Amino acid sequence: MSEKNRQGKRTAREKLAAEREKQKSRDQRRRALIVGATVVCVLGLAAVIGVVAANAGKDDGGDAAGPVVAPSGAQGKDSLAIPVGKESAKSTLTIWEDFRCPACKGFELAYRDTVHELTESGRLKVEYHLATIIDGNMRGTGSRTSANAAACAQDAGKFTPYHDVLYDNQPSETDDAFADEDKLLDLAGKVDGLDTTLFQECVKNGKHNSWVEKSNKAFQSGGFSGTPTVLLDGKNIYQDQSMTPAKLKQMVEDANK
Structure with missing residues (x-):
C-alpha cells in the first residue's frame, strides 16, 4: 500500500472518530436537556400540588377544621x-x-x-x-x-x-x-x-x-x-x-x- 493510500485511510479514521465524538457530545446534551426538563416538570407539579394543598382547607369564611363540638347545654x-x-x-x-x-x-x-x-x-x-x-x-x-x-x-x-x-x-x-x-x-x-x-x-x-x-x-x-x-x-x-x-x-x- 502506498504512503498516499495509508494517509488517506488514516484521515478517514480520524474524521470518523471526530464525528463519533461529536455525536457522543450531542447525545450527552440531549440527555441533559431531558433530565433538566423532567426536573422542572416535577418541581412545577410539586408547586401546584403545594398550592392546592395549602388552599384546600380555606374558603372565604376561613372555616375551622375539625368536628363541630357544641358547648355544654347548647340548645335549638x-x-x-x-x-x-x-x-x-x-x-x-x-x-x-x-x-x-x-x-x-x-x-x-x-x-x-x-x-x-x-x-x-x-x-x-x-x-x-x-x-x-x-x-x-x-x-x-x-x-x-x-x-x-x-x-x-x-x-x-x-x-x-x-x-x-x-x-x-x-x-x-x-x-x-x-x-x-x-x-x-x-x-x-x-x-x-x-x-x-x-x-x-x-x-x-x-x-x-x-x-x-x-x-x-x-x-x-x-x-x-x-x-x-x-x-x-x-x-x-x-x-x-x-x-x-x-x-x-x-x-x-x-x-x-
Missing part, C-alpha cells in the same frame, strides 16, 4: 344557641352578636342590667347566637377566637360573666386583639373560677371553632341585616327606634301576666 336547631335564664320563662330574647362588633357592645351596655334582672327573676330566657361578621369585614380571627372562648366559658358554667367581661374589654373594631388567646385567658382571670386548665386548653385548642363557624353560617343564611339582631319572641326589637330598656321590661312583664 343544630345546638347553636347558648341559653341563659329559666326554661319556663314566657318570653324569649334571641340575640345574634359578635364580640368585635361595636353596635353589639352598645346594645349590651344599654340593656345588660335589664336583661340580667329579667333572666334572674325567671321572666325572660335569652338565647345567644355567636357570629363572626367583623372577621369577614375587617379581616382577622378575633370574632371567632373570642366566640370560642365564650363557648368554653359556657362549658364551665361561666358564660354570662365572661360574656360581660368581653364586652367591657372590647378593642376597637379595627383592632384584632381578641385573636390573641393569651388576651382572652387574661380576661378569664376577671371571672371567679374560670381560669382553669380545662378552660385554657379549650381556648388554645379552639375546641368550639367549628361550632362557631356553623353558627356564623346560620346567621348568614338567616337573612339578618347585621349584628346585633335582637328578637323578642320572634319580633325584631332592635329595629324599633322607640325601644328602650324600660319598654323591653314592660313587654316582658306583659307577656308574663
Whole structure:
C-alpha cells in the first residue's frame, strides 16, 4: 500500500472518530436537556400540588377544621344557641352578636342590667347566637377566637360573666386583639373560677371553632341585616327606634301576666 493510500485511510479514521465524538457530545446534551426538563416538570407539579394543598382547607369564611363540638347545654336547631335564664320563662330574647362588633357592645351596655334582672327573676330566657361578621369585614380571627372562648366559658358554667367581661374589654373594631388567646385567658382571670386548665386548653385548642363557624353560617343564611339582631319572641326589637330598656321590661312583664 502506498504512503498516499495509508494517509488517506488514516484521515478517514480520524474524521470518523471526530464525528463519533461529536455525536457522543450531542447525545450527552440531549440527555441533559431531558433530565433538566423532567426536573422542572416535577418541581412545577410539586408547586401546584403545594398550592392546592395549602388552599384546600380555606374558603372565604376561613372555616375551622375539625368536628363541630357544641358547648355544654347548647340548645335549638343544630345546638347553636347558648341559653341563659329559666326554661319556663314566657318570653324569649334571641340575640345574634359578635364580640368585635361595636353596635353589639352598645346594645349590651344599654340593656345588660335589664336583661340580667329579667333572666334572674325567671321572666325572660335569652338565647345567644355567636357570629363572626367583623372577621369577614375587617379581616382577622378575633370574632371567632373570642366566640370560642365564650363557648368554653359556657362549658364551665361561666358564660354570662365572661360574656360581660368581653364586652367591657372590647378593642376597637379595627383592632384584632381578641385573636390573641393569651388576651382572652387574661380576661378569664376577671371571672371567679374560670381560669382553669380545662378552660385554657379549650381556648388554645379552639375546641368550639367549628361550632362557631356553623353558627356564623346560620346567621348568614338567616337573612339578618347585621349584628346585633335582637328578637323578642320572634319580633325584631332592635329595629324599633322607640325601644328602650324600660319598654323591653314592660313587654316582658306583659307577656308574663
